[in-house]
């Protein structure tokens with residue numbers, strides 16, 4: 011029996027995504043029978059003190075404050091880029107050029123030209139995997155929606171409605187990197203609409219043909235500086251609205267806000283087909299609402315599927331708890347990591363994994379929205395390469 015194959019991880023970033031991804035690396039091998047072992051070899055971040063504590067807490071074998079060391083580390087096979095958006099390009103490209111597989115946080119890049127450069131390098135290293143953390147595909151209810159749509163349960167999809175509302179961005183929030191275009195690329199557009207566009211593409215298998223108008227609205231143009239008093243300029247959108255038409259003829263609306271008081275992480279998508287509708291809301295993550303228009307008219311009504319039943323074949327249910335013992339946000343990352351290891355180990359991923367190509371298509375829509383908002387007109391995606 012040959013030595014067990016092992017996937018050795020190196021991760022850059024130790025904040026919110028660093029924790030979510032570390033949790034996936036710790037729990038993936040515990041809840042899934044993976045075709046390879048997983049070793050958490052090295053983590054990189056800027057601040058040595060907090061990094062040492064983080065590495066110990068999560069069981070990383072080593073740490074470094076120099077990410078360029080990590081991407082060269084011969085004991086690392088997969089580099090996870092979990093840093094602010096402006097760092098994605100350099101870190102992903104250097105990881106590819108050092109022979110590593112890469113998984114990068116969304117959005118891929120701050121601008122379309124940078125995303126194009128990243129895609130080019132990924133294609134040059136096509137033997138190395140290139141994934142993106144569009145984690146909401148693996149809420150079990152979203153994965154079930156994917157399976158139902160692909161089995162024809164809704165028939166032709168006519169309309170998609172996406173809403174992604176949060177409320178942490180009020181005037182009381184200081185000038186974080188997320189409010190500066192040079193660090194984040196955009197505001198709610200790249201941070202939240204990116205997820206919604208990925209979900210719309212993933213669930214329908216369709217692509218945007220045209221952005222039919224967009225509003226990118228910066229409500230608070232000045233924000234308190236993190237230190238030293240005074241204020242600084244915020245130059246990204248706090249609220250993003252856009253309309254899009256897809257190649258199949260389907261139409262879609264995307265709304266996102268960081269100022270929607272009362273909504274904490276309200277990531278919602280509805281799909282209306284000729285044979286029925288589906289409705290998902292992350293705030294009720296275990297549930298998928300289904301309207302079956304194929305039933306006799308007198309029996310039609312919205313039903314709520316509790317997507318946690320292994321016996322029913324619900325996605326990922328056999329890996330977790332008995333029915334009704336609901337999963338949370340962090341499990342979406344564990345499910346994605348397990349599917350990545352499965353695919354890298356020659357097994358099938360339960361639903362398609364988000365690739366750099368997927369993320370590039372999302373970036374094209376974001377760029378088209380920026381142009382549409384600026385020029386006040388429709389922007390065909392054929393003009394946004």
Ligand code: SOE
Pocket residue numbers: 026176201202275
């Ligand atoms: C902040 O808006 C944020 O952390 C996003 O960056 C994540 O992608 C989303 O999943 C939760 O909210």
